[in-house]
Amino acid sequence: MSKGPQYQQEMPPPGGYRKFNWERTYPKVLWRPGVIIPGLVGCAVFGVYQAYYQKKHRQTQKFEDRDILNAMEPFISAERDREWLRLLKKNREIENELMKDVPGWKTGTWFGEPVYYTLGEKWWDPAQLEIFAHSPRKSQMDEMLFHHHSEYSAPKFYDKWIPEVLGRYIW
Amino acid sequence: MALTNDIKLPSDEELTVPQEITLSTPWFKAVAPYMARKCEDEIKEFMLRRREEEDPRKTLKEGREVTACGVKFLQALKKSCNKEVDTYASCIDCGSSKLYISKCRPEQRYLDHCVEENLKIERPPLGYFSKIHVHESSHPPPAPIFRDYKKEAAEVLHSLPEDHRMRKDYRRFNDWRISAFEN
Numbered sequence: 160m161s162k163g164p165q166y167q168q169e170m171p172p173p174g175g176y177r178k179f180n181w182e183r184t185y186p187k188v189l190w191r192p193g194v195i196i197p198g199l200v201g202c203a204v205f206g207v208y209q210a211y212y213q214k215k216h217r218q219t220q221k222f223e224d225r226d227i228l229n230a231m232e233p234f235i236s237a238e239r240d241r242e243w244l245r246l247l248k249k250n251r252e253i254e255n256e257l258m259k260d261v262p263g264w265k266t267g268t269w270f271g272e273p274v275y276y277t278l279g280e281k282w283w284d285p286a287q288l289e290i291f292a293h294s295p296r297k298s299q300m301d302e303m304l305f306h307h308h309s310e311y312s313a314p315k316f317y318d319k320w321i322p323e324v325l326g327r328y329i330w
Numbered sequence: 331m332a333l334t335n336d337i338k339l340p341s342d343e344e345l346t347v348p349q350e351i352t353l354s355t356p357w358f359k360a361v362a363p364y365m366a367r368k369c370e371d372e373i374k375e376f377m378l379r380r381r382e383e384e385d386p387r388k389t390l391k392e393g394r395e396v397t398a399c400g401v402k403f404l405q406a407l408k409k410s411c412n413k414e415v416d417t418y419a420s421c422i423d424c425g426s427s428k429l430y431i432s433k434c435r436p437e438q439r440y441l442d443h444c445v446e447e448n449l450k451i452e453r454p455p456l457g458y459f460s461k462i463h464v465h466e467s468s469h470p471p472p473a474p475i476f477r478d479y480k481k482e483a484a485e486v487l488h489s490l491p492e493d494h495r496m497r498k499d500y501r502r503f504n505d506w507r508i509s510a511f512e513n
Binding site for chain 1: 351386457
């Protein structure tokens with residue numbers, strides 16, 4: 160063979176290149192069934208355990224709270240009875256004052272006709288309409304919708320920016 | 331009841347107490363077990379009579395006694411354990427929105443210890459105030475009232491005039507209900 164023109168070719172260094180891994184590499188499987196299923200089962204078991212004990216704690220907490228309220232009840236009822244009778248007295252006096260010039264009116268009756276016929280000597284609390292007849296509407300709504308407000312009833316930080324016109328309807 | 335002027339309501343003196351219990355809820359919750367334990371007799375008497383009589387006018391005296399006992403206990407407590415109660419009450423206040431006392435066990439134990447030392451009252455176990463307690467009252471239960479309804483009805487019917495069934499003004503209620511089909 161005759162020699163052609165001589166070129167400079169880029170050849171590997173003497174001894175060859177270093178070794179490198181040209182094999183196919185697969186990613187390491189972390190989330191395989193052997194890991195996921197025990198993980199899920201473990202979470203479920205822990206959840207069941209936690210639910211059981213949390214429910215117990217909640218029930219005990221609520222029961223304890225009710226217990227304390229039962230202890231408080233007599234003192235509150237005694238005070239409330241007194242306040243109740245004071246309110247009823249005040250209502251009766253207001254009614255006497257208002258209707259003294261109306262002919263035929265007797266306090267506590269409809270122009271002489273009694274509200275209840277068969278009570279006799281028994282005590283019966285007046286209806287809500289009568290209790291709040293001479294009170295502002297706000298006190299009636301507060302009483303009816305008592306459970307709609309939270310335990311915290313003091314002024315909040317934003318109360319100073321609410322105009323009074325709106326503020327009296329929000330409690 | 332639509333109270334007429336004939337119904338006797340108690341006087342203002344009967345409705346006032348020298349000192350009412352004016353406590354906020356956290357403070358009250360903190361001291362309630364001890365207070366109720368101390369004033370147990372008055373409380374039982376008051377609640378029993380209140381349930382039996384079904385009339386608030388008749389149990390005012392027992393109510394006043396209950397409040398007085400509570401006030402006395404509070405005055406003694408404030409002299410000896412005021413600081414512990416204050417910490418406990420503010421812990422209850424900050425602990426939860428429903429003011430549960432389960433968030434404040436350490437403070438409760440301090441207060442238990444203080445009250446046991448100074449006032450010699452043991453905190454009742456959980457559930458004490460939800461159980462039924464037997465109370466031997468010196469007051470007998472109110473006598474049941476048996477009314478003779480037939481007699482009362484006969485009296486009323488006897489007092490009506492002869493032609494009351496024909497007259498419109500003797501049937502003042504339920505007119506709107508029966509007028510469609512009856513006259």
